[in-house]
Amino acid sequence: MQLLPLADLSHALAPGQPLPFNVRDGQGHLLLAAGYLVDSEATLSALLERGIFVDAQEAAATGIRPAQAPAAAPALPPKAPVDPTQGTPFERWDALCDRLARLLASPGEQYFMQRVREACQHVLALDNVNADLQLYLILRQDHGDFERYGVYHSLHVACVCSLMAQRLGWDALDRQRIIGAALTMNLGIIDLQGQLARQATPLTRRQRELIDGHPQRAARLLRDAGLDDAEWLEAVQDHHERSGGGGYPLNRMHPGLRSQLLRLADQFTAKHSARATRPALPAQLAARQFFVENPGERMAALMIKEFGIYPPGCLVRLASGEIAIVVRRGVTANTPQVVALTDRSGRVLPAPVTLDTGRAAHAVVGSLPEPRTRLRIPAQWLYPEAQAA
Secondary structure (H helix, E strand, O other): OOEEEHHHHHHHOOOOEEOOOOEEOOOOOEEEOOOOEEOOHHHHHHHHHOOOEEEHHHHHHOOOOOOOOOOOOOOOOOOOOOOOOOOOHHHHHHHHHHHHHHHOOOOOOOOHHHHHHHHHHHHHHHOOOOHHHHHHHHHOOOOOOHHHHHHHHHHHHHHHHHHHHHHOOOOHHHHHHHHHHHHHOOOOOHHHHHHHHOOOOOOOHHHHHHHHHHHHHHHHHHHHOOOOOHHHHHHHHOOOOOOOOOOOOOOOOOOOHHHHHHHHHHHHHHHOOOEOOEOOOOHHHHHHHHHHHOOOOHHHHHHHHHHOOOOOOOEEEEOOOOEEEEEEOOOOOOOOEEEEEEOOOOOEEEEEEEEOOOOHHHOEEEEEOOOOOOOOOOHHHHOHHHHHO
């Protein structure tokens, strides 16, 4: 890969117009995808000042040439596939998403259950990364990639269940069991989930039938693949049942604890994900709705406590006017650690600035919805210590 400085292609950029090509860092890692809307002159200036690059081949494919011949940038060696147990947390997360996309599409594959159990171990390994970074990765997932919605959602639910199981003091076997159930609870409708995430029309009758029957179908696929763990199978089959009734497909009155954890994690993480028809909910609103929809549910209250009022990855407005992103939960629920992205006038900062929300001047006054053009902030800028992990 030969990299060209973005500044050499600035003649092809304009406020109010989408990027015509992908934008990368100095190592060739994707920062902003083609189509990202450059919404203002300030955003454009900030991009040009940050020393980022474009793949020369990708630029040439658009017909755009540098304004002047640049000095040749060194070619980067081919990037080897990343093992989900190796590399930085960001590389491991991306590698696990790629592996799950292939795995969940082929439940009939010969070694399916073996590979699911390996994926469970990779999720457990992510728990060695601090929980704040893990929550950040969930909330900042590229929710515009609707095609992979089902894969991302399964991983998000698995991570939240793992964190909750740890909080509840479950042993290693039960933690692996609930992670596996989360990864496999939607077998058979993974592609449908992606379709529905980008679908603006009501469900068809066939889609409704597939959704209503998917818990039992997923359990059947798991049994066919050789799973004989009764607790895992029960959690999958009952993950849409509700205590006291009103769930589906069997309207059970007393579903088990594992299935209820799955249901709640499924519901809560979905509120933080965008659809084609609506953006992700602001963190405070998501927590409020979740609490109201699950009155008296101790597990729901614990899940909100685990995320925090302002979980890592959510956008907040400060009393001083800046827009910031939460990077860590704080000592108290109202004092998360944040990094400012704009100044008081709303201008994009050329580099993130850490602010203390414990000070009245920088106190958090509320969470914010994602803007129409989702902000793409390289996590490496916010968690530099994880680069060497």
